[in-house]
Amino acid sequence: MTKELERASPAPVEQEEGVPVSVKIRERLRAQGRRFNANDNIADCLEPGDLDRLLDEVEAKMQGVLDSMVIDTAGDHNTRSTARRVAKMYLTEVFKGRYVPVPAITEFPNAEHLNELMIVGPITVRSACSHHLCPVIGKVWIGVLPNQNTNVIGLSKYARLVDWVMGRPQIQEEAVVQLADLIMERTQPDGLAIVMEASHFCMSWRGVKEMDSKMLNSVMRGVFLKDANLRREFLSLIPRRSS
Numbered sequence: 001m002t003k004e005l006e007r008a009s010p011a012p013v014e015q016e017e018g019v020p021v022s023v024k025i026r027e028r029l030r031a032q033g034r035r036f037n038a039n040d041n042i043a044d045c046l047e048p049g050d051l052d053r054l055l056d057e058v059e060a061k062m063q064g065v066l067d068s069m070v071i072d073t074a075g076d077h078n079t080r081s082t083a084r085r086v087a088k089m090y091l092t093e094v095f096k097g098r099y100v101p102v103p104a105i106t107e108f109p110n111a112e113h114l115n116e117l118m119i120v121g122p123i124t125v126r127s128a129c130s131h132h133l134c135p136v137i138g139k140v141w142i143g144v145l146p147n148q149n150t151n152v153i154g155l156s157k158y159a160r161l162v163d164w165v166m167g168r169p170q171i172q173e174e175a176v177v178q179l180a181d182l183i184m185e186r187t188q189p190d191g192l193a194i195v196m197e198a199s200h201f202c203m204s205w206r207g208v209k210e211m212d213s214k215m216l217n218s219v220m221r222g223v224f225l226k227d228a229n230l231r232r233e234f235l236s237l238i239p240r241r242s243s
């Protein structure tokens with residue numbers, strides 16, 4: 001392209017004034033050919049200050065939702081700051097797992113060359129379904145068969161990884177797979193087993209209004225897939241789940 005043509009071209013969206021920050025972020029994601037589904041993490045496409053600008057943008061859109069629901073947020077003292085509260089809750093609390101990088105994981109040398117089954121749980125699951133953004137609350141158990149040559153990670157880190165993956169709008173089937181992929185990638189054990197049990201408020205608070213049903217699902221990787229005895233041992237060691 002000649003210098004003249006370059007000058008004549010419209011400014012890239014990054015430099016345009018008044019372009020919503022979400023549009024700029026989407027452009028960066030598309031330029032990298034990246035997916036940005038509800039349960040994807042996009043932290044590495046955010047620039048300094050973007051999250052604050054997103055907060056302002058989501059607040060303005062939430063205010064529009066409240067206005068369209070014919071709620072008098074100016075007169076009603078209870079909802080005066082609701083748009084800001086909801087924006088903060090989505091971006092910095094319940095869906096934080098989309099906007100912050102993966103937690104740092106401390107690794108310790110596997111000095112004793114441990115290769116026995118280890119189970120951690122129940123770890124609390126707090127999420128929301130991608131369909132209605134209703135809460136999903138439950139528990140997860142993680143079983144690891146370490147590899148005698150790989151490092152050991154601190155126990156609390158499993159809970160931090162669960163929190164990071166579940167802090168996005170999710171569906172349970174995809175959440176357990178994302179969690180398994182992450183733990184496999186980070187710790188490279190010989191085997192990994194995950195069982196999740198959760199209540200979906202989209203089924204109890206609304207819709208079919210079924211109060212007691214839960215969804216249980218599992219994912220097995222590595223030796224857990226091949227070794228039925230190991231699978232049985234893991235399942236038998238998980239404390240009796242809530243009724």
Ligand SMILES: Nc1nc2c(ncn2[C@@H]2O[C@H](COP(=O)(O)OP(=O)(O)OP(=O)(O)O)[C@@H](O)[C@H]2O)c(=O)[nH]1
Nearest residue numbers: 129130131132170171172173200202203206207208
């Ligand atoms: N498979 C799966 N389904 C889920 C999960 N979370 C919520 N759902 C369901 O996803 C469906 C949402 O899509 P639709 O069926 O289009 O929603 P709807 O018409 O409002 O459905 P109702 O909930 O039956 O009123 C509902 O059946 C939810 O119960 C999940 O983690 N996994």
